[in-house]
Amino acid sequence: MTATAAPLDLLLLPTWLVPVEPAGVVLKEHGLGIRDGRIAFIGPRGAALKLAATEVRELPGMLLSPGLINAHGHAAMSLFRGLADDLPLMTWLEKHIWPAEAKWVDEAFVRDGTDLAIAEQLKGGITCFSDMYFYPKVASDCVHNSGMRAQIAIPILDFPIPGASTPDEAIRQGVELFGDLKHHPRIKITFGPHAPYTVCDENLEKIRIMAEELDASIHMHVHETAFEVQQAVEQTGERPLARLGRLGMLGPRFQAVHMTQISEDDLALLVESNTSVIHCPESNLKLASGFCPVERLWQAGVNVAIGTDGAASNNDLDLLGETRTAAMLAKAVAGSATALDAHRALRMATLNGARAMGLESEIGSLEVGKAADIVAFDLSGLAQQPIYDPVSQLIYATGRDCVKHLWVAGKQLLDDRQLTRMDEQQLTAMAIAWGQRISGHGE
Known part of the structure; x- marks a missing residue:
């Protein structure tokens, strides 16, 4: 859990960080740093804030996990x-x-x-x-x-x-x-x-x-x-x-x-x-x-x-x-x-x-050196309270509408529930048009 002197591209500061490996661990008030599409730092919030970073994102009430x-x-x-x-x-x-x-x-x-x-x-x-x-x-x-x-x-x-x-x-x-x-x-x-x-x-x-x-x-x-x-x-x-x-x-x-x-x-x-x-x-x-x-x-x-x-x-x-x-x-x-x-x-x-898939050395857990494939779940809502174990709340009390942000290889593809590279309205209209074609000719 170390970082080199070069600035981080992005520093994420969630309330909880669940690395998955080691098993069963929940890190509270920790930061995760990304550089060149990879996880470059995981450590306590205080140490994280001392690092140089191009962008810092505060993620209060959020759980950060592998994608x-x-x-x-x-x-x-x-x-x-x-x-x-x-x-x-x-x-x-x-x-x-x-x-x-x-x-x-x-x-x-x-x-x-x-x-x-x-x-x-x-x-x-x-x-x-x-x-x-x-x-x-x-x-x-x-x-x-x-x-x-x-x-x-x-x-x-x-x-x-x-x-x-x-x-x-x-x-x-x-x-x-x-x-x-x-x-x-x-x-x-x-x-x-x-x-x-x-x-x-x-x-x-x-x-x-x-x-x-x-x-x-x-x-x-x-x-x-x-x-x-x-x-x-x-x-x-x-x-x-x-x-x-x-x-x-x-x-x-x-x-x-x-x-x-x-x-x-x-x-x-x-x-x-x-x-x-x-x-x-x-x-x-x-x-x-x-x-x-x-x-x-x-x-x-x-x-x-x-x-x-x-x-x-x-x-x-x-x-x-x-x-x-x-x-x-x-x-x-x-x-x-x-x-x-x-x-x-x-x-x-x-x-x-x-x-x-034979990709465990690259993805699947939040570990320094792995690709930054990360998701932030918002657990601040009414239906998630009170929180004793955030992982239990994620699995048993949280729906996919709580997905707030998502990164693949350090690139943000979902920002505040909005797709950054795809047009949702256009996709919806396209799907509706296909449905009309298929049902109209399917009788």
Whole structure:
């Protein structure tokens, strides 16, 4: 917690500072200094005020934490928000979402939908998100222009998808995009085979080899429903996770999304391979897909991160709300009020997400040397009083409307709840126009 003699670009002086690492710590009346997009100082307010700084921001009544990390979603699907609600997963996919995608998804759809999702996430305190959707180059351009941070997973299925007529073409596009953005400071390209039931062994093998060659991650829906697992066992005699293990897919670079069905053998595989699990509680609840046993995973040593999933199945990209749901659900599933306490829930929404994406040395906690991806939550309101533990108030009593300021790599992208690089009115009008087009032609 030291600083060099060069002036800070920005000194933030909140009431509380929650670094996340070390775990469970709340620093009161401390300052955080930023220089060249990185955290250069964390220390007591008195010491902070002695430092030279180009700009000083007093943040009374505010809690400073690492930016939230949304570890799974389909950004452009924000334009399908509310299109087909209250349906089971396969009906929702096969009868509604896939036909809508076939009709509407093109580069313009992905660009506009991704911009809408980025704006919503920034306003909700999210500084980094994982996206798995069509036309990934378009999505990466949106991320680049916005100043946000993201992991872009290249979608790969056995059948033609918008933007790629074959799985080989999708893989090739992924390799090209990986090469193009290898040195991008805020974008990481990964491979996104959709799910075990939509990608065959041969294509999974190609993905595994390419991911190993490039040292890239793999992001995949796995064990989302009991039906998925049951169908696989009936057809092949093998659970999907066991199949992925046999194919050599699992490991510290593998991100298993959903995992609502976990047997003892599954748990052993996850632990042994050091695979991360991405928990999407609200989407799973809404689609009645099942419950990920978060506390059981956590106690076994599995890294569990959190994602919103897409706005078509959630229906918002509110990671703070998602984290509260995750904490409540974990207690019910475990039958224990001590499961997933508030501090661990915040860790799941920050550092665990960074670890799942292989970015834990860069983001996920407030530590000197890390990128300045930071969010300021305003806890001064009536509904947050009185404050005994500010982290408990953040998780259990605070909504995303309390997000006041946000920085990514030291650049302020949200100032007093106003987006600094995006036009909110323009985005709203654009989304309304898409909704009118889709509903008008969808009869």
